[in-house]
Amino acid sequence: MKVSLVAILVVALAIGSESVSLVKREAPAEFEVIAKYFQDLADTFKAPEMANKAMAYFEESKAQFQPMVEKLQEQLKPFSNIEEHIKPLATSVQSQVAPLSDMVQAQVQDMIKFIAEKTKEMLPPQ
Template sequence: MSLVKRDVQSEVDRITKIINDMSASITSATQEMVEKVKALEVTNTAQTYMEDSKTQFQPLVERVQAEAAKLQEQIKPFVTDIEDQFKPLSDMMEQFFQQVVDQTKALLPSQ
């Protein structure tokens, strides 16, 4: 009788251990799943935030680009005018420096 009682107790202990192990595994798996869902939520929230920000800023970016293009078109004639005015001066300076170089070479003793 005592042997049967001991066998039953060891069987109960074994089953209790299996149940405890299963419970720990389920708890661990559940915690893992919760963490993954939280991480996914954070990722989705960040992605949604980025998309919302892009949607909000896109019109502003487009407006700035349009204004920059307009400004560039407005400035273009002035830049062209300045270039036209400085071109003769630039040509004169180039001729002047060439004359200085030529005269300097003329002053050097022949070799």
């Protein structure tokens, strides 16, 4: 019984150590493949031709959008001095509305005073 138990233990240890060594051998190979992929990717972005392609694309896009930007600037020129036109108009409107707002404010204050007086009259004397 002891011999079979020891034999089973030895076989289990052998299988366990073999599986651990198998995993150890496979893992570095996979990590090396992944590391190589990322290193190649990083090298691709560091390459001068990638920078040149990006600059060429940027210049091409700039050339395409430049006429549209100039056209938009020309269309917006009349609106650049709109503040100069609106400021006198706003001042005029404000001067016309000020007396009306003062009158409305005075009427609201009179109404509040009237309501306060009537409320005091309705209260019983103390």
